[in-house]
Amino acid sequence: MADPSALADSPGADSPAAEYAIRTRDLNLWYGTFQALFDVDLDIKDGIITSLIGPSGCGKSTLLRSINRIIDRLGYVRTTGSIEVLGHDVQRDDVELVQVRKQVGMVFQRPNPLPLSIRDNVIFGYRLHSGEKISKDRRDEIVEDALQQVLLWDQVKDRLGSPATALSLEEQQKLCIARLLPVKPALLLMDEPCSALDPEATSAVEELIWELRGRFTIVIVTHNMAQARRASDECVFMLMGKVIEHSPTERMFVTPTAQETSDYIEGRYG
Amino acid sequence: MDSSGAQASGTFDADRRNASWWVDRVVQALVFTGGVSAIVLIIGIFVFITGHGFGFITDHMDVGEFFTSPKWRPTSDNNPTYGALALIAGTASVTGLAMLVAVPFSLGAAIFIAEFAKGKTREVLKVLVELLAAIPSVVWGFIGLSIMNPLIIETFDVPVGLNVLNAGVILGLMAAPIMTTIAEDALKAVPEGFREAAEALGATRWQVIFKVVLPAARNGLVAAVLLGVGRGFGETMAVLMASGHSINLPTSPFDSVRALTATIAAELGETAAGSEHYQALFTLGILLFGVTFVINLTADLFIRGRRKP
Incomplete structure (x- = not known):
């Protein structure tokens, strides 16, 4: 289970809100003058997999990327409202982004292993946060453990020193998940993690995500209805920067409440 | 021109060449000439230099003396000696110090422009750096003579x-702009995805640059430094x-030295074409050519080289 007390110095961590890993209130976001999110109020439960679905440009990636504030990289993004991650408002100016990103791991659309060896990729995040020298044995232990968890160990154990960029896309994406694990984040954000993969690789990575269920709070953006249905506990349907519906996956796909949701699910647009 | 009739009967003139065909031919020839001219020129220059210097190498040169003796006395009446060691040491010491100045400057500037500066600042800086590269070397020499010279005398109390x-220092400042431009290109060529990935893992900006961007750009950065050395x-x-243009084996930064290039520039006009001295200067040219070529x-x-992480 994700451990909400990881940021224990906060008063919010012990409040009833702790059953939610992420809560947004009145979240508005602009790219320059273009408004991409409108008054998003969202409560994402701790320890489950939540899918963000909706047509292209509906703001689901934007929402995901503002949770760990990686969206700030663009430099022309402005937000109002709040995003609480494990009880901390990450929108505040004095928040330490390094600490936020330690709690919130991210998997990107295109696998983006660093131009280092497989081993160094896995240990990269851990090295950043541990702040001390790691013994060789400890390092090998961490690397093996992480690669075991993503079911990659057997394929790569004999070539840990070779470049990660030489792996297949499926292996790269698994590696990108593996490198998050030693940091021990509470949340994993996944931005269409299978969109660059072929069907077989997709099902392998999906299986892996399902394996991780329960150990992390997972938020996954996907275009793929079937994937959302297969691989998530709850679904959030977004349209034009607004959250239209948020309900358990089963209910959303069987009895959606909003007309827009059922239109989308049935493939009338998107 | 009577194609309509020809086509109607199912035949056409397969050999017909119109103006476009000829234009295409001419342009191809022009572009080809442009393309091979670099090769022709470099071979031509090499042949020219070796042609003039080769006589010295075969007839007069004492290889041991050339590389180990600091005595460059080509104008001595009874016993001219051609020891290039002091000249080589002069060029090497000046270039070495120049790199000590230029490498931190240019890498710092490149990192700032590529990773930190945004929008207008970035554009203005890039243009300024390129302008800096366009300052004629004689102007830099003038700065060396009229500003650096008194400054050094006063600051360090040397004669x-x-x-x-x-x-x-002058050479370092001269080489820095071109090195900055090449290093910046190398940094910019590092995919955004690497930076994003590292940042999402919790790396600070400095960690992103130091642990991801610089290693990924390593080859381009080495190339930038090497081109600076060549310059x-x-x-x-x-x-x-x-x-200072005086023949010396430098033992401190305050010794005057003479460079290979400066020797050729200063002495070639004074020698009789084809003389031993003339040929010796061309031999210096061969040495320079060889070193810069390598x-x-x-x-x-390095620029082309595949990165091996």
Whole structure:
């Protein structure tokens, strides 16, 4: 289970809100003058997999990327409202982004292993946060453990020193998940993690995500209805920067409440 | 021109060439000439230099003396000696110091422009750096003579300000812009995805640069430094003006030295074409040509080289 007390110095961590890993209130976001999110109020439960679905440009990636504030990289993004991650408002100016990103791991659309060896990729995040020298044995232990968890160990154990960029896309994406694990984040954000993969690789990575269920709070953006249905506990349907519906996956796909949701699910647009 | 009739009967003139065909041919020929001219020129220059210097190498040169003796006395009446060691040491010391100045400057500037500066600042800086690269070397030499010289005399309390330090600093400042431009290109070529990935893992900006961007750009950065070294080796006018131009094996940065290039520039006009001295100067040219050729070739291989993490 994700451990909400990881940021224990906060008063919010012990409040009833702790059953939610992420809560947004009145979240508005602009790219320059273009408004991409409108008054998003969202409560994402701790320890489950939540899918963000909706047509292209509906703001689901934007929402995901503002949770760990990686969206700030663009430099022309402005937000109002709040995003609480494990009880901390990450929108505040004095928040330490390094600490936020330690709690919130991210998997990107295109696998983006660093131009280092497989081993160094896995240990990269851990090295950043541990702040001390790691013994060789400890390092090998961490690397093996992480690669075991993503079911990659057997394929790569004999070539840990070779470049990660030489792996297949499926292996790269698994590696990108593996490198998050030693940091021990509470949340994993996944931005269409299978969109660059072929069907077989997709099902392998999906299986892996399902394996991780329960150990992390997972938020996954996907275009793929079937994937959302297969691989998530709850679904959030977004349209034009607004959250239209948020309900358990089963209910959303069987009895959606909003007309827009059922239109989308049935493939009338998107 | 009567194609309509020809086509109607199912035949056409397959050999017909119109103006476009000829234009295409001419342009192809022109572009080809442009393309091979670089090769022709470099071979031509090499043949020219070796042709003039080869007589010295075969007939007069004492290889041991050339590389180990600091006595460059080509104009001595009874016993001219051609020891290039002091000249080689002069060029090497000036270039070495220049790199000590230029590498931190240019890498710092490149990192700032590529990773930190945004929008207008970035554009203005890039243009300024490129302008800096366009300053004629004689102007740099002038700065060495008129500003650096008195400054060095006053600051370090030495008798002469035209020395390794002066020429090294001037040459470093000269080489820095081109090195900055190449290093910045190398940094910019590092995919955004790497930075994003590292940042999402919790790396600070410095960690992103130091642990991801710089290693990923390593080859391009090495190439930038090598091209700077090549520039330093080949630079003539500024070094001639700022180095003091006296034959010395330098033991401190305050010694005056003489560079290979400056020697050729200063002496070639004074020699009789085809004389021993004349040929010896061309031999210096062969040496310079060889060294810069190797440096630039290495730099090029680095730029092309596949990164091995």
